[in-house]
Amino acid sequence: MCPYTIPFLATVALWWSATxxxxxxxxxDRRTYLPSMVGASAVLAFALWLIAITAGETTALSAYxxxxxxxxxxxxxxxxxxxxxxxxxxxxxxxxxSSAVSRFAQAIRASVYHELAAILGAVxxxxxxxDQPNRFALWAYGVLWVMHASAKxxxxxxxxxxxxxxxxxxxxxxxxxMARRPMNALFPLSVTAGTAGSVLFFLAxxxxxxxxxxxxxxxxxxxxxxxxxxxxxxxxVPLDGNALWRAFRRNRADGSAATxxxxxxxxxxxxxxxxxxxxxxxxxxxxxxxxxxxxxxxxIQRLLQSIAEGHFGAVDCVHGLxxxxxxxxxxxxxxxxxxMAAFGPRMLRKPLVIAKGRGFDRARLKAAxxxxxxxx
Numbered sequence: 001m002c003p004y005t006i007p008f009l010a011t012v013a014l015w016w017s018a019t020x021x022x023x024x025x026x027x028x029d030r031r032t033y034l035p036s037m038v039g040a041s042a043v044l045a046f047a048l049w050l051i052a053i054t055a056g057e058t059t060a061l062s063a064y065x066x067x068x069x070x071x072x073x074x075x076x077x078x079x080x081x082x083x084x085x086x087x088x089x090x091x092x093x094x095x096x097x098s099s100a101v102s103r104f105a106q107a108i109r110a111s112v113y114h115e116l117a118a119i120l121g122a123v124x125x126x127x128x129x130x131d132q133p134n135r136f137a138l139w140a141y142g143v144l145w146v147m148h149a150s151a152k153x154x155x156x157x158x159x160x161x162x163x164x165x166x167x168x169x170x171x172x173x174x175x176x177x178m179a180r181r182p183m184n185a186l187f188p189l190s191v192t193a194g195t196a197g198s199v200l201f202f203l204a205x206x207x208x209x210x211x212x213x214x215x216x217x218x219x220x221x222x223x224x225x226x227x228x229x230x231x232x233x234x235x236x237v238p239l240d241g242n243a244l245w246r247a248f249r250r251n252r253a254d255g256s257a258a259t260x261x262x263x264x265x266x267x268x269x270x271x272x273x274x275x276x277x278x279x280x281x282x283x284x285x286x287x288x289x290x291x292x293x294x295x296x297x298x299x300i301q302r303l304l305q306s307i308a309e310g311h312f313g314a315v316d317c318v319h320g321l322x323x324x325x326x327x328x329x330x331x332x333x334x335x336x337x338x339x340m341a342a343f344g345p346r347m348l349r350k351p352l353v354i355a356k357g358r359g360f361d362r363a364r365l366k367a368a369x370x371x372x373x374x375x376x
Contacts, residue, residue, distance in 0.1 A: 004219045150186075
């Protein structure tokens, strides 16, 4: 067997499964985030201990262990970000009409704590492996950090595939900092530099006299860099790269009938609180609006997307029932995801929208729903 086959297969398995686990955990109910982070922190502490233990070893096995632990350290950084524990002070969508410089500054403020944590992680790995023969944990972490930063810059500058559907609901506002364009000037540089880096790593693994540690370690780094380049290409090619991990994400979609019943109960509970309906949803009539008698379904759908992206502030959930030219439709926005369904109302005969959140612009949101009237 080729001496590079096992390192390549190990890298693919670790890359795919580690990404899948992060997506699985951040797609759960937010009440699970704290236990997930506690468990991840315990795994992080164990990984750091293993890195310190294997830093002075020169076997192929120690390269595999260090490389895997480097992925664990970076995985902790991503999980802390996507669960919202380590993000930034800005938790609102990009202000309308912002210049490119202002948009970049707002985007930085949305993730600055994560960036600082990434630096601290690199410093910790450097300290654990300094002047040691096995530094593949640091190298693996560095590859992932650099290529992740490159992907974020490309999303900011503009690519066709934003992958917004893979973001957890509480981070949906981040899409307002992204741009959808066929290409940007950075992308060719990113993939060229990444490809060159992958080739250099493989050349280090193939060089004459390379030790077992270097063969395994540099082959894994070359494979990891190549996979990161493939992920970059998923940003621009007409393929759904996220399908590789879709099985890991919890299916939040309810049946349309169940959604409609839940929405109508919530609305009836807000309109007729004496009936005691909808209490389990804890909406409490925090916001309510009476949309036009006949609404345009496409406008409602666009408005829900805008709400999910944070353009009106921190809206946790929206429930609504409106009449369109074709039929009644109910809609729901929860955890950043919208659902719409045709529905024959049984408790209500007038359009109604209720919402719950923290500090959102109620007047502007009401005006937006009022503006969804169907053309005469």
